Amino acid sequence: MELRAEHICHTFLQGGQRLEVLKEVNLTIQGGYLYALQGRSGSGKTTLMSILCGILAPSGGTVSMGDTVLYSMKDSALSRFRGAHFGIIPQGQSAVSTLTVLENVMLPASISGSCGGAAQRARELLDRMQISDLADVMPGELSGGEQRRMAVARALMRDPDIIFADEPTSDLDAGNTEAVLQILKEEAKSGKAVFVVSHEDRISEYADVKYDIKEGRLLQ
Amino acid sequence: MNVFKKLPLYSLVRRPARSGAMLAISVIVAFAVFSALLMSAALGRGMTSLQQRLGADIMVVPAEAEKKAAVESIVLQGNPTYFYMDEAKLGEVNAVEGVGETTVQLYLASLAASCCSAKVQLMGFDPATDFVIKPWVSSSYGKELGEMEVVAGSGITASAGDRLIFYDTPCTVVAKLSETGTNYDRCVFAGEDTVRVLTQSAIGKNLNQFRDTDPDHVISCILLNVEEGADIDQVASKINESVDGVAAIRTRSLLSGTARSLEGVLGMIRAAAVVVLVLGAVILAIAYAMQIQERKREFATLRILGVSRKQLSAGILKEIAVVCLVGGAAGALLGMLVMIPFSGALQGWLNMPMLMPGIVHCFLYLAGAVFLCLAGAMPACLWSVWKVSRAEISDSLREEK
Numbered sequence: 125m126e127l128r129a130e131h132i133c134h135t136f137l138q139g140g141q142r143l144e145v146l147k148e149v150n151l152t153i154q155g156g157y158l159y160a161l162q163g164r165s166g167s168g169k170t171t172l173m174s175i176l177c178g179i180l181a182p183s184g185g186t187v188s189m190g191d192t193v194l195y196s197m198k199d200s201a202l203s204r205f206r207g208a209h210f211g212i213i214p215q216g217q218s219a220v221s222t223l224t225v226l227e228n229v230m231l232p233a234s235i236s237g238s239c240g241g242a243a244q245r246a247r248e249l250l251d252r253m254q255i256s257d258l259a260d261v262m263p264g265e266l267s268g269g270e271q272r273r274m275a276v277a278r279a280l281m282r283d284p285d286i287i288f289a290d291e292p293t294s295d296l297d298a299g300n301t302e303a304v305l306q307i308l309k310e311e312a313k314s315g316k317a318v319f320v321v322s323h324e325d326r327i328s329e330y331a332d333v334k335y336d337i338k339e340g341r342l343l344q
Numbered sequence: 345m346n347v348f349k350k351l352p353l354y355s356l357v358r359r360p361a362r363s364g365a366m367l368a369i370s371v372i373v374a375f376a377v378f379s380a381l382l383m384s385a386a387l388g389r390g391m392t393s394l395q396q397r398l399g400a401d402i403m404v405v406p407a408e409a410e411k412k413a414a415v416e417s418i419v420l421q422g423n424p425t426y427f428y429m430d431e432a433k434l435g436e437v438n439a440v441e442g443v444g445e446t447t448v449q450l451y452l453a454s455l456a457a458s459c460c461s462a463k464v465q466l467m468g469f470d471p472a473t474d475f476v477i478k479p480w481v482s483s484s485y486g487k488e489l490g491e492m493e494v495v496a497g498s499g500i501t502a503s504a505g506d507r508l509i510f511y512d513t514p515c516t517v518v519a520k521l522s523e524t525g526t527n528y529d530r531c532v533f534a535g536e537d538t539v540r541v542l543t544q545s546a547i548g549k550n551l552n553q554f555r556d557t558d559p560d561h562v563i564s565c566i567l568l569n570v571e572e573g574a575d576i577d578q579v580a581s582k583i584n585e586s587v588d589g590v591a592a593i594r595t596r597s598l599l600s601g602t603a604r605s606l607e608g609v610l611g612m613i614r615a616a617a618v619v620v621l622v623l624g625a626v627i628l629a630i631a632y633a634m635q636i637q638e639r640k641r642e643f644a645t646l647r648i649l650g651v652s653r654k655q656l657s658a659g660i661l662k663e664i665a666v667v668c669l670v671g672g673a674a675g676a677l678l679g680m681l682v683m684i685p686f687s688g689a690l691q692g693w694l695n696m697p698m699l700m701p702g703i704v705h706c707f708l709y710l711a712g713a714v715f716l717c718l719a720g721a722m723p724a725c726l727w728s729v730w731k732v733s734r735a736e737i738s739d740s741l742r743e744e745k
Contacts, residue, residue, distance in 0.1 A: 174738035179648055200652040207650015214741045218645045220351070222358040227347045234348035235650045243345065262358075278649070 125190055125209075125285050127153040127176060127317065133184035134171055145171050146182070147340035153286060158312035159319045160331030167337040169321045170215065170290055176319065177288040178206040189285075207236055211279030213289040218275055219263030225274050226250065226259040232281040242281075249277035253307065269300030276307055286317040293324050305330045348651075352663040363667060366631060370671020370717055371678065373624030378679035378713035380617030382701070384610055385709065386687065390525035390697030391599070391606055397528050398595040399476035400447075400567035401576045404437055404583060405429075407591045415565075415598065424453035424465040428562040429590060436587045437566050442574035443583070447473040450539045451564040452546060454510045454532075459549060461508040464500060465531040468539025476567055477533055485519035489535045493518045499529035508532065511545035525691065525699025606696055621720045629724035632664060636728045643732055644740035653733040660729045664722060672717035676710040 132149040135142045145168035153159060153176070163169045174180035176187060178194045187194040189209065194202060206212075211232075219228050226246050233242035250256040253273040255266075263271060272292060279287055289308060293301040301324065309330045312318040320327055328334060336343045347354075356363040405415050409427035431448065438446055450468035454460040469477040471488055481495050489495065494515045496502045506517045515538065523529055534542075540560065547559055570579045576594055583592035636643075643656055651659075683690075684700060691698040701709070732740075 170738070170742065177648070179737040200654060203647070203650050203652035203655075206648065212648040214645065214648060216741075218641070218648075218741075220642050220645060222355045223347060223351070227354075230345075230347050231646075232649045234346045235646070235655075237346075239346050 125155065127187065127189045127286055129153075129172075129176055129185065129187045131185035132172070132175055132182045132187070134168070134175065134180075135183045145340055146175075146337075149185070149340075149342045151176070151335075151342060153317045153319055155285065155315050155317045156312060157317060157332040158309055158330055159317070159333045159335065160327045161319065161321045161335045161337065162323070162327070163337035165323075168340055169337055172337065172342070173288055173290055173319065173321045177210050177212050177286075178202055179212075204236075207232060208282065209285045211282065211284035211287040213272075213275045213279045213287070213292050215290040215294065217263075217271055219266075219271060221263055224260050224262060225255065225266065228263060228274060229277045229281055232278060236282065238282075246277070246281065249280055250274075253277045254303070268295045269297065269303075272296060272300065272304055273307075276304060280311065284316065286319060287311055289318070289320045289322075291322055291324075292320060293322060293326075301326060348659075352659055352666060355663055356666055362635065366628065366635075366667045367671040367674070369624055369627050369631065370668050370721070371675035373620055373628075373720065374672040374675025374713045374717045375679045375682075376620035376624075376675075377617050377716050378676035378709060379683055380613045381709040381712055382679065382683050382706065383613050383690075385705065386525065386698045386700045387606055387610060387694075387696060389699040389701060390691075391603065393524040393699050394526045394528075394602070394697040395595075395599060397476070397480070397524055397526055398567075398598070400595055401569045402567075402580050402583070402592050403595055403598065404433070404566040404568065404587075404590050404592045405564070407589050409565075409591070415593065424463055426451045426453050427564055429564075430558075431561045431563045433587060433590055434563065434566055437568065437583055437590070437592075440579065440582050440586055442570050442579040444569045444571040444574070445473070445475055446566055446568040447475060448536065448563040449477075449565050449567065450536050450543070450562070452510075452539055452543050459512045460510050461502075462500070465527075466494075466510065466539055466542060467531050467533050468536040469533065470536045475569070480521065481519070481533060484521050487518075489518065489533075489538070491535075492516060492538055492541065494532050494534040494538065495519045495521055497521050497529040497531045497533070498523040500532060510542045511549055513542055513545045515542075523699065524697070526697040602696065609694060609696065621716060624717075625720040625724040628664075628668075628721045629728070632725045633728040636660065636732045640732060640735065640740045644735070644737045647737045648741075657729050657733045660732070661722065661725070664725050664729075665718060668718045668721045669714060672714035673710070675717070676713040679713070680706055680710065
């Protein structure tokens with residue numbers, strides 16, 4: 125399954141002025157590849173990722189997956205689609221603070237209503253992320269690296285087609301950076317599409333396809 | 345285990361300080377609303393009970409008694425007193441056009457002295473003609489009251505079988521009446537003959553002044569209903585014109601002052617409850633707006649995991665509803681625990697008839713208070729909930745990064 129973004133344009137209103145952050149962006153994301161999107165701060169990387177993963181409607185253009193055009197759907201359908209097909213790792217802390225690590229990882233399955241075996245799968249993912257001993261800990265007690273691993277485990281919970289990760293290694297030490305990127309690479313190798321937005325130069329070592337954004341345009 | 349469904353509950357239980365503050369506001373609002381509902385009901389019931397106890401269209405008393413406001417003293421203020429007129433007045437009143445059924449009552453005040461068990465109002469009624477006291481007494485004591493037998497109001501510290509002494513004359517308590525929430529609860533009722541015996545005992549002790557009247561032929565008041573179709577005010581006027589030395593008082597007018605005071609008190613109670621409800625709703629709305637703002641990133645995270653706007657709104661509203669329900673029920677229960685035991689003190693403080701509703705009605709008011717708490721808080725929070733559910737997910741994630 126591939127995700128196609130065609131003629132994507134996006135403008136923001138900033139200080140009363142229209143700011144065109146994305147100009148005619150065309151992109152196809154396919155399973156089995158790790159895509160890296162780089163660019164300087166404010167270049168529109170996160171905006172593009174948000175548009176691709178169904179959380180920000182573009183000012184122009186379409187995003188589609190198979191026969192499904194993302195932003196033509198109603199919110200409830202788009203939300204279901206997003207939960208079923210995308211695993212999203214947002215930048216920074218994204219845990220629900222009133223749930224334990226295990227419950228946070230189980231959350232996507234609970235939202236979809238498919239709770240059977242969710243706890244078992246969540247424990248396996250935590251084990252894979254090497255934080256299984258933290259399953260019953262509250263997220264506030266985790267380090268930045270542990271939180272990021274938890275977010276990766278949560279993104280993998282429903283076995284999505286595409287994983288979107290926004291700066292998944294920011295604020296992480298070398299060991300945690302290596303571990304997170306390695307997991308994402310393994311997911312790409314297993315047939316998923318992985319789309320990573322990062323400042324990190326080391327992402328180049330893991331990426332199959334590299335993009336750069338300059339002045340709103342996507343460069344390969 | 346469906347974590348998502350349990351999320352509102354976890355949010356409340358695992359953030360006790362945050363939930364506690366919201367709960368405290370709900371408790372205060374529900375306490376005030378419940379207390380207001382219960383007070384309104386109790387005062388209303390007390391008034392109705394008093395009207396029922398007066399149970400006649402017109403009360404005819406010695407003119408002197410009316411001037412001295414002695415009638416109000418007995419009926420409304422609960423101060424034991426007495427006043428008398430010649431029983432011949434009954435015949436004169438009966439002769440007035442429009443007068444229907446009549447009955448007489450004889451009052452005697454006991455003393456807080458060694459000769460008496462307690463200072464109470466003794467009310468004698470004529471069992472043959474009574475239509476006011478007898479039906480009420482019958483509900484507690486099915487038989488005719490015998491000689492020196494009395495029935496005690498619910499506020500009298502005596503039980504059936506006990507003996508009460510008035511002017512060194514013993515009387516047997518045969519029953520205790522149900523509570524009315526009025527000053528009648530602190531009266532002792534007996535047949536007219538028994539009160540007449542006690543009156544003679546009082547006279548023997550140089551108490552209760554009769555001046556020119558013959559103590560064997562005195563009455564304190566005549567209670568009457570007008571004939572069907574007759575105008576109560578006109579009949580009262582006719583009695584006042586044609587019978588010397590008496591005052592015919594319409595019972596409704598006797599209660600009008602109390603009714604006015606009651607309306608004033610009820611108005612104040614209801615206004616205070618509305619103010620607390622509105623203030624509570626505003627405080628909850630502000631508190632939830634702040635809390636929702638603080639948890640914006642958490643909600644955005646839920647959205648990226650596949651939660652729709654509708655599901656998100658429902659989840660937040662569920663959380664608010666749980667707080668309002670739990671806090672509301674706790675506040676109303678607290679109100680019940682405070683109001684019911686202290687109703688007597690409140691009645692004394694307000695100096696108004698007050699009759700607490702039964703436990704079933706209390707729980708209905710509890711449900712009403714919880715509902716009002718919910719109805720006040722939920723709409724007030726809707727704007728914040730709607731706003732956060734409509735927020736751009738990417739903006740929420742970016743803002744709180």
